[in-house]
Amino acid sequence: METKYFTISVYSENNVGLLNRISGIFLKRHINIESLNVSKSEIKDVSKFTIVVFTTEDWTRKIVQQIEKQVEVIKAYYHEDDEIIFQDTALFKIASHLLFDERQIQNIIKASHAQIVTVSRDFFVLAKTGRRHEIEDMYHQLEPYGIMQFVRSGRIAVSKEAMPIRELLAEIEEKQHL
Template identity: 40%
Template sequence: MENKTLYTITIFSENAVGVLNQITTIFTRRQVNIETLSVSPSAIPGIHKFTITALSETEESIKKLVNQIDKQVDILKAFYNTNDELVHQELALYKLSTEKVLEHGSIEYLVRKYNIRVLEISKDCIVFLKAGHYVETQALFEELAEKIGVLQFVRSGRIAITKSPVERLSDMLAKRSEAEERIKESYNKTNE
């Protein structure tokens, strides 16, 4: 594990049926495990964004994998980054027993230390939310588990944006619509 680097793969696709399957089969064939996965509509209507993290010993193997994904007909663009090129975040939810929390006494120091948001308090349970990097959400989980006990815990896949000024997709779409006009024009000319 130590010599592996975590890569974040960003994929923009048409909102077509079965795109996820097309992507995951490429991971399967190349024996790369998906660590986290997050999918949602992007800022551009009709285009979905996938953020996938995967560990790899070499950049080369991630590059080849991304090339194969990028080649799929329904994929608009696929690229990869390392952590230093990204702002990234994960969300985690923690459910604790209200009784156990009250037994524990004050939780102010935990809330301050981890910047916890409290989403729900009922007589049975309390739900915390924490946003952060994996190590941060994991540290909170470990401390809660040790001191109070955690009834349920869930963490989202990573979401990320690049630190470069524009989302690369917008450039690409602009180029593609220029290409579309060019292609249609020449098609009409040859078919007149």
């Protein structure tokens, strides 16, 4: 079976300890989490985990089934890259003098569609949003000039197809009132 990237979306109640139990599911199977993002979702009081893994579809399906067994989890889905719209964000901290002394830095910023977030006497900070390979390309272009600090977010993603999470929650609520 082919190994590739999968994005797992998990809708859940926001309870202490859930992240630890979910990460344990990956640990037991010796599958590395490539990126992880947790935020509130489009539904009040429901959190969304976005987890990226590099494995087979069979392993991904098994992981999603295990995640759904957690009491607080409402629903989990997995997607291939062509089924979602996704982005990463990165921040680059660079010595300020390079912005003026190295013309190529300005060309890199312009070509990569990065934004200057802040400039101080000692450093400036660039923000780059895009696909992981775009951020890595920018990193490799800036690396010879010296990167003081670098950080990249976990993937954020929305599915191209509707995920019927609202309908599922409505059904659950309706059953509770019966």
